Amino acid sequence: MDASELAVFGQKLTLWPGGGIGECDGDVVGWYCELRPDRFPGPGETVDLPVDATVQTDTPVKGRIKVTVDAEPADAYPADDSRWFPIEVLDRPEADLAVVAPDVTQSVRIGAGGSPEPSGTLSPGETGAVRYTIANQGLATAGGVRVELRLPPGVTFAEPAGGCVLGDDRRSAVCTYDELALIPAGQDTDPGDGLHSAVELYHLVTVSAALDAPATLRDGTVRVESLGQQLPAATDLARRGLPANAVAVRVADVDDSDNQDGFAVMLTADGGGLPITGPQAWLTAGVGLLLLLGGAVLLSITRRRALPAS
Numbered sequence: 001m002d003a004s005e006l007a008v009f010g011q012k013l014t015l016w017p018g019g020g021i022g023e024c025d026g027d028v029v030g031w032y033c034e035l036r037p038d039r040f041p042g043p044g045e046t047v048d049l050p051v052d053a054t055v056q057t058d059t060p061v062k063g064r065i066k067v068t069v070d071a072e073p074a075d076a077y078p079a080d081d082s083r084w085f086p087i088e089v090l091d092r093p094e095a096d097l098a099v100v101a102p103d104v105t106q107s108v109r110i111g112a113g114g115s116p117e118p119s120g121t122l123s124p125g126e127t128g129a130v131r132y133t134i135a136n137q138g139l140a141t142a143g144g145v146r147v148e149l150r151l152p153p154g155v156t157f158a159e160p161a162g163g164c165v166l167g168d169d170r171r172s173a174v175c176t177y178d179e180l181a182l183i184p185a186g187q188d189t190d191p192g193d194g195l196h197s198a199v200e201l202y203h204l205v206t207v208s209a210a211l212d213a214p215a216t217l218r219d220g221t222v223r224v225e226s227l228g229q230q231l232p233a234a235t236d237l238a239r240r241g242l243p244a245n246a247v248a249v250r251v252a253d254v255d256d257s258d259n260q261d262g263f264a265v266m267l268t269a270d271g272g273g274l275p276i277t278g279p280q281a282w283l284t285a286g287v288g289l290l291l292l293l294g295g296a297v298l299l300s301i302t303r304r305r306a307l308p309a310s
Contacts, residue, residue: 001051002030002066006087012057013089015065018050044216044264045103061089096138097145097182101222101263104128104205116202121268125209127158128265132222135198136182144227145182147175151205152217155265158204173203178227207267217265224260 003015007029014028024033033049041047055061068082075081107126108116116129130149136142149172151157156170164175180199188197211217 001032002068004029006063006065009057009061009063012055013061013063013087014054015087016052016054018052021049042266044218044266046262046264048100055089057089058091060091061087063087093139095136095140095142095182095184095226095228097142097224097226098135098137099132099222099224099261100135101130101132101220101261103263104130104220104265108204116204122207122266123268123270124207124211124213127204127206129202130205130220130222130263131200131202132261132263133198133200134182134224135185137185139184139186141184142182142226142228144176144178145180146225146227147173147177147201148221148223148225149173149175149203150219150221152220152265154208154211154217155205155220156208158206164203175201176227205265207265211267213267213269215267217267220263220265222261222263 001015001017006013006015011028016028017024017031017033020036021033021039022036024031026032035049039047039049064084064086066082066084070081105122106118106128107120107122108129109119111117122128130151132147134145134147151171153171157166157173163177164173166173182199183195183197185197188195207217
């Protein structure tokens with residue numbers, strides 16, 4: 001990672017790789033890491049790499065970083081191995097939504113509680129679940145959320161969730177959750193107060209039985225947007241509850257990603273053996289920014305209290 005353009009700010013804004021990546025070396029101006037083998041994405045898969053941000057300024061800051069990925073022994077298409085990412089530190093309280101959508105690798109069945117449970121790898125003709133986590137990493141409450149989803153070719157929504165309108169091809173959906181209010185993550189300190197800073201939602205999807213397997217179905221996307229409506233008192237927010245297809249999720253008080261994430265649907269032939277990974281695996285990265293490689297990402301870091309120099 002080349003962070004030399006941030007050097008003009010001194011130590012006001014510094015970035016450093018988060019834990020669990022692998023061996024890293026360098027300094028705040030630029031560094032590199034050799035990924036651990038278990039972090040390598042498989043064909044068609046994605047991986048998020050945590051980057052810790054330290055902000056020690058009371059004024060807005062804008063800059064950018066350059067991220068490059070090198071593969072050995074050779075990259076078949078090196079033209080997309082580097083990308084610039086903007087960095088912004090804000091000095092005003094705002095809601096800042098982030099979304100993370102893992103790849104779909106499992107078939108599901110509806111459990112006793114009415115929620116989908118993993119039942120093995122996903123094959124043509126079976127039902128899976130698109131899961132995604134929405135978190136508010138800002139300093140103001142997000143009043144209402146709109147979600148736009150697009151499925152890869154060959155995958156359709158099995159049934160519309162409440163508040164969702166499906167496109168004619170059943171591959172797109174717009175879900176409006178007027179009653180879903182997300183408070184700032186820094187205020188989400190009481191698990192029993194009925195207030196949430198993050199939720200995980202799911203939608204059941206069906207894979208066409210006519211597809212061949214194994215296969216990777218790419219170009220699924222999830223995009224979220226705050227409705228920014230007038231907010232009621234906290235007691236009224238707690239009474240709103242969550243959508244039927246949502247569960248509350250606790251996250252670290254950082255800006256995890258931009259408002260859009262991509263996912264793939266991974267198919268195996270009958271009896272295949274793709275590893276089963278939890279839908280919340282991204283949370284285990286610890287405190288840090290999730291730097292999504294392969295998508296246009298705006299990392300918007302909302303200013304907290306000035307930190308002492310370390």
